[in-house]
Amino acid sequence: MKVIIEDVSKKFFRKGKEPTEVLSRVNLKIEEGELVSILGPSGCGKSTLLNIVAGLIKPDSGRILVNGRLVAGPASDRVVVFQEAALFPWLSVLENVEFGLRLSRYSIKERRETALKFIKMVHLSKFVRAYPYELSGGMKQRVAIARALAMDPEILLMDEPFGALDAQTRRIMEMELQEIWQETHKTILFVTHNLREAVSLSDRIYLMTARPGTVKGNYTVVISRPRKETDIDLFFVENQIHASLEEEVEKVVKEEMGIDYAVTKDGFLLPADRNLGSDI
């Protein structure tokens, strides 16, 4: 087993407020080379969980094992791609992708070659000399992916990496990610609150409950790749998960809207391809 998340719990404490219990005994496993999604309503602790795996946040209890080794802090075997690309604005595309290799034993030439290889993989060869401010949102995100891949991590952690992109770009990026995954067979943990996205990308989906987040269900998606948006099988799997996810989203909405919710309920009909919660 590549990654094991065992009984992870987390509370946040803030001065003068009740502590928020964000994660409650989360258990999940990821196999070598698997692309696993964590799907859940907004605020259920997906990012927190991902940051715990990355080593950026310490859990209150429980532990993370990667290749049998205990996670104690951030390290280059677990690289994160954030929702905002978090590129270094003072570096060119090439320098950004090379950045993580500065600490490696690679020679300058090897660094350059590695970086160029992954820039090519994300189809940005024409932009190696460009700076982040010259790139569109989708391009920035591709650079971030190339930068992460160049580190050759054991696991790639992605926190709603396409969440800030427009629908068209998002589709394209999802297709590209599938291609990259087929090419590299990286182990990927992908966080999203978009059901369609989870289904079209993942081998397996962990569904999380509303806060405090915990694993509600575990779905295996056996649909051949590359998966097209129009694939009827996708709808089938979506429907399997849909009701269960809806329950959790409703909990969030209820909590946020209070009694107003009863009034809106009748008109509350969401299309299948929607964002669950973040923009409520």
Added chain:
Amino acid sequence: MLLRKTVFFCLLIAIWAAISKLAVVPAELLPSPARVASVLGRGIFSGSLLYDVGASLRRILVGYGMASIFGFLVGFALLKNSFLKETLGSLLMWLQTIPSIAYMPLAALWFGTGEGVVLLIIVFAASWPIIINTEDAFRNIQPNLVNAARTMGFRGWNLFRQVQLPAAFPTLLAGLKLSWAFSWRALIAAELLSEGRGLGQALMAGKETNDMAITIAVLILIALLAGLVDEVVFQQVEKRVQKKWETIS
């Protein structure tokens, strides 16, 4: 850009020349541009004004350098230590509301009227913008920029040098720029009140000999020296930086 500036300044000099030609104002009070230019030229070629420039430049470079280092260290300390921030931070806040030249009599009594006092006044005046901007710069770094680097294995000095420092650079630069202007003000004020040679004393020379040509020549020299660095160094770097850094994401 350059053309507009040139035209504007030529026009300004022309108006000045016209006023002094028409003798609306007595020549002792407003000498003609030509006379000021010749005084300036003579001062420079005879070396006496050049000596003053040298003395002032040395003071400002040392003072400004010290202010930069001191300001950076203090700003960083205030950021890292909330106890320091509440105590030393608020003390400095109060002290800086007083123009630094106001410390001159006290400083002169304690340390004499030599070189050290001028430097002290400069450091007092010029470190404040650096303190504020340093604190601000490091506080407002995008957390995910740092987090991204940390997941790539960056820590400690590497993280500071390769991520935090460049990420903070634009705000640090703004502090340095402001501090440069503050330094000049403090320098000239302190030189006016102290004894050693320098541009401040050269200004006074005009008053003592009743020749405003000298004073105006020195004023122009100061503006040129301070402004040139601002325009050539700070504004150029700022332009490049702004374009790149504006989309930190």
